Amino acid sequence: MNTHRFTRRAFLRGVGVTMALPWMESVNVWGDEPKKNQPASEAPVRLCVTFSGNGFQSKEWWANGAGAAMELGRVLHPLKDFRERMLFVRGLYHEEARKGNIHSSQTGNMLSGAPISSGGEIRSGTSFDQLLAQTYGRSTKVPSLVLACEKSNPSVHKNYSMLYSSHISWSSPTTPTPLELYPALAFDRLFKDESSPADKSVLDAVLADAQDLRRDISAGDQRKLDEYLDSVREVEKRIENAGKRGELQGWRPTLEKPNIERPADGIPQDIAEHMKLMCDILVLGFQTDTTRITTLKLNNDHSALRFPNLPSVQQPGHGIDYMIHHLLSHSDGEDYLKVNQLFMEQLAYLARKLDGIREGDRTLLDNTMLMHCSSMMVGAAHNNDELPVIVLGGAGGRIKGGRVLNYKDKPERQLCRLFMSMMDKMDVRPKTFGDAKSPLEEV
């Protein structure tokens, strides 16, 4: 009999504080036996895509073997604790990314495999993270969180807009998803609930404006205006959902409210600190189930990020004028390796953080697909006939880690097949995606 009915809210009221509950066990201490085989309390699968530009050091991105015995190239050393939960995927590529120029046109379709327009036009394809957000992400307050640690470059390079270099996430073929660079604003996007019924009235009104406007404009303009319409509806939905969270099929997130302070305004001076802060926020998004899909661009392709505080090995004493990401990618030496590792350390930080949060029998990392990729293999060569990709985490038990998957000499080695596999783990199964027609069976 259910004599002790504890709602989570009541429990929290009783304790009198806002605190993280270590999954369901905490209730068990006070209350019922856990019910066996409750499918509804299964935690959802989350997707986190991280990206770094300019490829990796030419000799040190590799993995051999399997499970705990897997050997890793030095770029990946910071991730060695997670090798049993890592897929090292080799040999996949985007055909369309090989057609244009370098950098921009190699990057704008990173997550879609779509053709890219040159000249003055901006066109790529909807990226798979956004496709998931549009079909799957509706059940959370924020469908997806798209973050970045380097601002984009507003110019055109070799006939391709630099937008492509800095946007891997695309809400539609013509809409690169705007990036949030400010940790405080990313935090607000997840947790700020200042929107009021009055805001809703404003949004209703402007939505009507847009619908009126739509009648009188050309088809091309209509498509552009639809970005606006969709955005208004999305924000409205968020306002509506603001008060109604936590009743999702019996599954409850481990945290109701953020357990860290809102970050300070502005952008941290130190790049590693910036990246860590962004990781903290996206973990918080997962942990509170405010969002299930996040994309974090650590830097742009053609990146001008500088690492003045990282002492140079190759040119000692030449920090500030030398430790620049794009430049280092071309020098392809020990210094670039150090920068690669700095990035992988952030990934390890993120994985460790996810792994530290228990959700039932698993950890949050087990319930996540954390993919890291770059748009070229080796920065110095701009080569992208095989792309560097790893996937960490277990997708709720649907991915078995500790493996190297090598497609190098196989046919049908579209990277979009991996994306189809990953979407499959989240129960989204389009017939085709990009240039792929089927998922990878091995994943």
Next chain:
Amino acid sequence: MKTRAANALRAPSRFRVLPGKRWLGLLWIPLVVAHAFADQKQVFEQTIRPVLKEYCITCHSTEKQKGDLDLERFTSFDLVKRDPDVWEHSLDQIRDKEMPPKGKPRPSPEQMKQLTDWLQGTLDEVALASAGDPGPVVLRRLSNMEYTYTLRDLTGVESLDPAREFPVDGAAGEGFMNAGAALVMSPALLQKYLDAAKDVAAHMVLTSTGIRFSAGTSSRDATDETLAMIRRFYADFSDTTEQSIEVGGAGKVSYKGGRLPIARYLSATLEERAALSSGSKTVADVARERRLSAKYLGLLRTMLQGKDPSLLLDPLRAKWREGSLAAADIEAWQRALWRFANVGHLGKVGGPKSWLEPVTPLAAQHELRMKLQPPKDGGDLTLYLSTSDAGDGSDNDFAVWENARLITPGRGELPLRDVRSVLQQMTRHRDAVAESAVRCLGAADEAERVQGQPDVTALAAKHSVDAKVLAGWLSQLGLAGAGALKLEPLLAKKTESVQNYNFIKGWVGDNALSVLANSSDTTVRIPGEMKPHSIATHPSPQLASVIAWRSPVAGNLRINGSVQDGDTACGNGILYALELRRGQTREVLAAGESKGSAVIPMGPFERVPVMPGDVIALVIDPRAGNHACDHTPVNLTLSDGKTEWDLAKHVSPDILASNPHADRHGNSAVWHFLSQPASGADAPAIVMGSQSLLSKWRQTKDASERARIAGQLQQLLQDNAAAAKASPADRELRNQLLSFNGPLLADAWRSLKAQPDAPASPYGLDPAMFGKHPKGGEVAATSLCVKAPSVIELRLPASLLAGTELAATARLHPASGGEASLQMQVLTTKPAAASGLRATDASSAAEAGAWNSSKPAVMFDAPILVHDGSEARRRFEKAFDDFRALFPAALCYTKIVPADEVVTLTLFHREDEQLRRLILDDEQTAELNRLWDELHFVSEDALTLVDAFEQIWQYSTQDGPNAPNGDKRLEPLREPIMQGAEAFKKRKIECEPQQVQAVLDFAPRAWRRPLTDREQNELRAIYDQLRKQDLPHTAAVRLMLARVLTSPAFLYRGEKPSPGPKAAPVSDWEIATRLSYFLWSSAPDAELTQLAVSGKLHDPDVLTAQARRMLKDERVRRLATEFGCQWLHVRDVATLDEKSERHFPTFLGVRADMQEEVTRFFTDLFQGNGSVLSLLDADHTFVNEALAKHYGFEVKAEWQRIDGLRAKGRGGILGFAATLAKQSGASRTSPILRGNWLSEVVLGEKLPRPPKGVPVLPDEAPQGLTERQLIEQHSSDEKCAGCHKRIDPFGFALEGFDAIGRARSKDAGGLAIDTRTSLTDGTSIAGFDGLRAYLVNTRRDDFLRQFSRKLLGYALGRSAQLSDKPLIENMTKSEAHRVADLVELIVRSPQFREVRGRHFIANN
């Protein structure tokens, strides 16, 4: 199908003649225009298809589609025409020799030429056929900068930065951030737009007439802005200088602005007198030229030319006629006829009525009192008893100086009549005293040697001197016995604790006068600091504090003291003095001022001889009568070698034991705490460098030495000449001894008797002048009666002056009659004339207690004396009124907020009647009234006043009449305040509809088009809906504004296409928006909007005229940054952080200036309609001091244009530090980057894509290689050479500039720079000049074409396309290349003025 544009081209006259009938340039005529499509078609089928088939379609077949290119599908010429993009691309590939690829068969050179000619011809034909196509312009969101500029322009608030944290916009089209394709929207961004709109709405200020915007978001900010607006308004019309005015009861107050700028008006009337009288200028002309008020200038001139007799104005008119009337003449009377009152007291019962109040210097009698200041040279003082006729004749003007007398404290009153005889007696007496000095000192010597009290009478008889005089000497010498020197008044009141510290106790007087002791081990603030076991003292404004040690011993002392200003947060510091006092003598050992927290030591003073009873006194003076924050920690230690005295140690444990306080050696009454009158001085007393004869006499015990000194002393007293040469100490001694108050003569003064007749003397007045009327008859015996005009000279000796006042009652003799008027005054300088009217100075009596004072009496130094109720009085009153009517002492109260008042109910005081009456016209008055209304409305002071009144009522219950029930005098204020608050609440509600309407009026400006009725209703509806949701009016009206600013109509530049496939002109509103965002990156201004409203903008001439107007506006600076800087890739140089700080430490400091230079150059180009070629060959640029230094030019001060740049090897975009730095590495130059930039960005060349796997250059050139050689090595790589041959030479020519754009002759490695190079077309050039000449001469058209293409792409927000080619060619060929002409060609073009049809079909 023919497009409208094609039709246009066939009717070229539409394009040729521009306003002003100038020929702007040739129409672009393609070379192959003679060919018809028919010919091209024939050539295609006969010649081209076979070539394609043989050399191209082998790879680019429908089946293979190598490089995604299928040329096989072009089976007919029609298909070719329909897809020109493919062929444009192909032509580029062939011309760049990319195709056919190496190793594949190539057509013969002849075939190649046929092919390219045909391709070019076909493309030109297609271009011409589709010329003017508006092109695919996708719906554009405002870019972040456009959004920001638009909001700033709409609100007028320049500090708004709503897109601060928005994601960076992308670039598309021709590489600018205003292309729709790159301007995306997302939920996150929409949320930001909503938040930003709400933030802008928070800057909205609700006024009584509608809305305005504020830089801040609080009502305080808005209030301050309105206040500033009113003050600016006042400043426009009044003198803005700082001045000091006397405010009733509060003394001198510094006040800024608000005065009548009379000097400027006077000089206008004087300097333009001829022009005005001849009629060659009107008053209005003069006023306009001199920025004066015509109204006042007219009034002033009328008065100056006026004929109405006026006692006061007539003399001014006379001076004006002779051209000598000065502002000072008027200001003197302004001071006499006006006074200022405390604003805080207005409205109180018995209080002043206004800040500026008239006063009337008329009186029936005048109590004269004058402090006599002894002349600095110690000589005589001459006074002039002046009686004037007050300017109106003197027939009956008889004046009485009644009871004229000298008053000296301690010496009684001396009638002026008796001065002469008293002086004569005293002089005799003084001579006798001087003559007996040696004998008296002999007696004193003897007195000192006897034990106990000397018998003065016996001694006097023995030495044949006057006993009283001898007593004086003994007293002066301190020989009259211990205790003779009186130490008083002692502080008598005790305080047992200070600030609740019961270990701080002390002796106190009034007004903070005190000596306090801290008996504890704790440092406390009271609020000045009290250290443990210490003594501190505090003077009062009138009294200096004195801590005196009276010697219980005889001996030689060592003296140490210290003094410190213990409260440095405020106040003007203190003056201190350490004195040795003995008898009547005071010797200053140390003196100074203490200001600032340092502890000032005094001494040590060694071997200071003292007798029992002598006093060492420490005097703390408030300095200039200001005792604020004069808490002064002090100490004093004395030692005679055997015993030590320490003030702090002896007194601090038990200061209240007694006053005087005992020492710790068993002597009672050693330490004394007393006061003496404050010096009033601002600077410390002079420490006498030498001792006086008398102190020398005292120090020696040797009889013969004493006799010698006594002789000198007697000579000092008797001989004026000797006195003049004496030391300061001796002169002081002489003054003391011979003073009528002094020890030797005071007694004689007391026993004097005045004698009725005195012999003639230079001093005083003849007693016979007193007591009689000039026309016979008597007046009081001590009164002096004269007939005006009269000046009586009165001479007084210095001996009579110290501390003395001259007093008299000045009045009209009763017999003078009703017409009489006089001005009676005692002057220290001889008046030039005894008749005439003089302005009198006025001062208010200072009163205690700011709130209690209300209308202090005004005192005049020379009032006009008239009989009460007399005709004369009325005449003067009239004259004063006439003067005041034209010359108020102030026009307006510019302070508005009476912040200096101690207590006030007035939040804002408006007093500007004089300004309105004299200066402002109706329109200006209306504006001022509006501002004041806004101030009250925005500040809501009517409501605040209610609270303020309650507070002041509470305050008054502690004080004032009938406390504790509140000050009755405040009662009349209550009702108006309460009523005002009620009325305001009502008014606020009444104004709500106007505010809603104001937002409705704002919407068309924001949406850049009129609102439909439905839209208006919907906007109103959201307000109503929000009010129904229980939102207050303010919140609802703000959200209504936020809704306007979140609407797609604001955020997007929507344009309505015509139905069907054809292009059609956009509406007037849409073209206004296009033009405005093109040139200003912002919404149309009022003028442009007005033309759109009146439907005139579709007229190309009107549109062009607007474009030319707008190019001159300062807002064109935005075109300079958004187009100019962005085109040249320097838009982010201000934040460029990619330079090595080690190599270029100065870069960070100058990078923003670098970008500013480019911005200013472009701004000037647009505003001045310069030649586009000046971008290459300008001889001028703009620099500030920092940038000039960077370039090595000599320029001081702010941004300015400099010329002569060619001679310095610079000028134009090639020499901008911004471009040179941007196209360089972090630590070295990069000829490749610079060359590539020049080729692609400046000349518009298309370079093939770089090969993959390019080797990397080291960051710094290896030893022995110049940077250029390093590049050359790299570029000789076969894969790279093709491109590098084209671009590198450009860069080499610019090697004379380092990586941050400074001129150099050596590279970073110290190797000589070589700027000679050979271009890919074989031209040899050298350096910057060579490159520039090449560009201007050989590549002129390429440059102009690129500029035109970029400007067009920016204007249209898309890439230039084939159909734009005719327009671009026309721009390229435009005569003189004036930038406004190019803008005009764009603005007149169909692509700018039209929009594609809704169902546009590509290549129809």
